[in-house]
Amino acid sequence: MAVSQMKLVRTVGFLSKLNQFLATCCIDGFFEPDNAARHISPSLGFAPLTEDNPYSALIHKIDELAEISGITPERRRVRAGLVPDPQSEAWLLDMGERIASIHDERRDLAEQLSLCQNAMEQYNHFVGLDTPLESIFSCQYIKVRFGRLPKESASKLALYADNPYLLFIPCSESETDEYGAYFAPRHYADEADRIFASLFFERLWIPSAVGRPRDVLAHLDQNISILKEQISVLDKRSREIWNSETERLNAMYSQLCYLSELFELRRYAVVHGDSFFYTGWVPADRMRRFTRLIDGMDGVTFEAVDPDPDVEKDAPVRLKNIRLFRPFEYLVGMFGLPSSTDLDVTPFVAITYTLIFGMMFGDVGQGFVLLLAGLFAYFKMRSKMGAIIAYSGGAAMLGGLVYGSFFGYENKLDFIYHAIGLPEKPVHVMESINGLMLMGLAIGIVMVLCSMIINVITSFKNHRAGDALFGPNGFVGMVFYASAVVFAADFLGAPVPVSSSLYGTCALVSVILLFIHPILSKLIAKRKDWKPKNIGEFLMESFFEVFEYVLSYFSNTVSFLRVGAFVLVHGGMMLAVFAMAKDGNIVVIVLGNIFVIALETLFTSIQAMRLEFYEIFSRCYKGEGRAFAPVRLK
């Protein structure tokens, strides 16, 4: 139940063996390469490897061909060690040329198709013109202009009815425009153009053609059909070529992708002459296997060391928990993984999250439904949350046993209590409001103290003794917090195990220590700058900081009241369901239960997560680690 220890592997070898080394150690997925330049002194003369990937052009070529043919190349498992031979490359280029020529021909046809379609769109507007176009275009003394006129302007044409030199023939209309042509004598053309321009006439250039517009349209339609047929033939040919060589192409593609990925791993290396230096991380428990793989390799030697403290904190992290707690790594990962020097809080989260959820949800029947749902999600849908839901369901069943709740029925489990000698269920939810709130508070106090303990351990692990001892989440903070809790309990009349003078003294001393903890921490770390530069500023800052600590203790503790509150919410919701069901309408009860399960699962899990991430983690956990990301070459 910890962060898996990582070993830094430093490898030296002949450059010619680099590919073999990488192919060997990256097969099983427990090696994460790291930038070698960070782990070697620049004075030794090693420089990063800068090479162009020779495989990417070929991969790109295959992708292009696949795109042209409308096919997706497949990646399959390859045999390590193979490299593409010149014959395969030549074959690929030849195939590329064949497909490319089909593609070029297709492109030309597509262009022609587009032209025909545009022309068709243009001529459609003038289909009302029942005159051969060649006779219009060949007029010597009349100018013609095809185009469209806004309908508003078209109505103004009536004012030019007296003008003998203007003639507008409307051919068709759309919602806003009238399409047509205007004719004017050659000597009046400029004036006509001016008049129509001022009426917002937009000229359209139609391609020249022979025949009436509707004949032209028929001809274009025919052309379009022929072109479409030709394009479809070419598409079929291109697919046939691809299909006939699929196996070979896919194999080549897979091989090239593998080699390209292997090549990309080389950039982590540094080289000097014909030697390389390579570094990476391997989990300590996998070192034996790693050693077995690399030991037999000629021209390559390595050593596995524990990283230096300044490198260690950047080491990748792999959590190692027992199977019971492993599902909660997903929750912890949501916040952030611990760094390699931090404690893994997964077991703590597993226990506390489940406990809190179980308390807030508390119903045997509904918990059972959640359990089943979680198991289904985990085993059938392979969902990581499934296991967490299942645990939560189980905890909810236990909570339900305490509250005596079974699908909202409060008395159905009485036989169990009688069987174990109890007169009735231990907790009546709606009659124990104060008790539930106090329970929530008690949980909060325990959680806050636990988080402080975790912080102390982590601080010591990270050689921050000052924080561990005198910090607000350290030992002194714990003493102050405990004193404050005892004081509050005493104030409310609860029996306390210590005298008021004792807890009073502890509180006072701890506040003073908190106040000066920056100085004390620096003294412990043997720093020479422990004295504050400005006493007044220090006092002011410390005062507000202590005030903030006290406030945060209070707010974090009180936040756990929601545990009790949600117990009541759950109980209240089921009361409402039964109130609506009146005489025990089973449909309403079932639907109500479904609704409450869905809603309460959502709310309760969010609240439990909030308590974990905010109230607990803010005291003891940063989550600044980075996940171990080993390379696995297919």
Add this chain to the structure above:
Amino acid sequence: MIKYAANALYAKCHALFGKHLTGTDYAQLLACKSVGDVAACLKGKTVYADSLANIHAQTVRRQQLELYLRSHLFYEFAALCRYEVSLGQGFYRYYVLRGEVDQLLTCLRLLNSEHQDDYLLIMPVYFQRYASLDLFKLAKATDAAEVLKATQGSEYYHILQPFLEKNPPLPDMGAIELELLSFLWKKARGMLGRASGKDTRSDGVRYLTVGADMKAIAIAYRMKCYLRSNANQIRAKANFGAGRLSSKQTEDLLDAPTADEFLRRLAATPYGKELAKQEFLYIEDSAARVAYAHALRTFRYSTNAGVTTLAYLDLAENELKNITHIIEGIRYSAPPDEIRKQLIGAA
């Protein structure tokens, strides 16, 4: 019922105003390089998108775009008038009258400048359906007598008859404008007089007086500045009786010996405070800004639906003018900063 309709109108006006162009929209319009870009910008994301949906942004002409925008405003207001019960049909009629007076003045101005053919190009065909004038006849008119003949049968015939029946080559635009605006003012007062609700009547009159004053002040200043006119000459052209300046204030202004003195005395009037807030470019601009500020204030704080609607109409017209300035500025390659100076309420 009446109350609900008024509330609906009030809410509708405010909802429409909320969709007006913002400072960001104006900045985007000013960054456009061509009329097509402006059309595309307006078509894309503004309240004019529906009206401009069918235009071809890259080929649309400046005047065509302006016509489309005008028609948008007209139809929007016609739709609003359906809700307006407190002012009755008179409110709708007043809006149409404003449009008709505007068309008559435009036609006469173009006739005066010997560009009568241009009227056909800018004539709003959509308005013909609602107007009592035959706009096509106006467009065909080539002289003053034909313009007068085009107004036969309408209320404008008797107003224009003294000025146009002798077919003068250059009709007296100042006097004609004064008569037509006085006619409009009387109609407005009549409409407000028939309105149900004392508040509507008094608030409406109070609202309209500012607009009337601004027009009169602009005319008076121009006459002082360029024609060195005396008080009587100015009174013949500018209608000061409709406004809220007292007779003493009016006399004071009209007796100013120079244009600068006129402005100094204007600063002492109720409009002085508003005028002091702005940089003086030219009198029409200042007058328009004062009118805009008054419209905006009325729109924001009035609880009377009819008056709010009147104010909204002026604000919408102002926005249209702003867009027109932008279109024309871009069309004639004016720098954006220069165009921005012309805009009112575009911050």
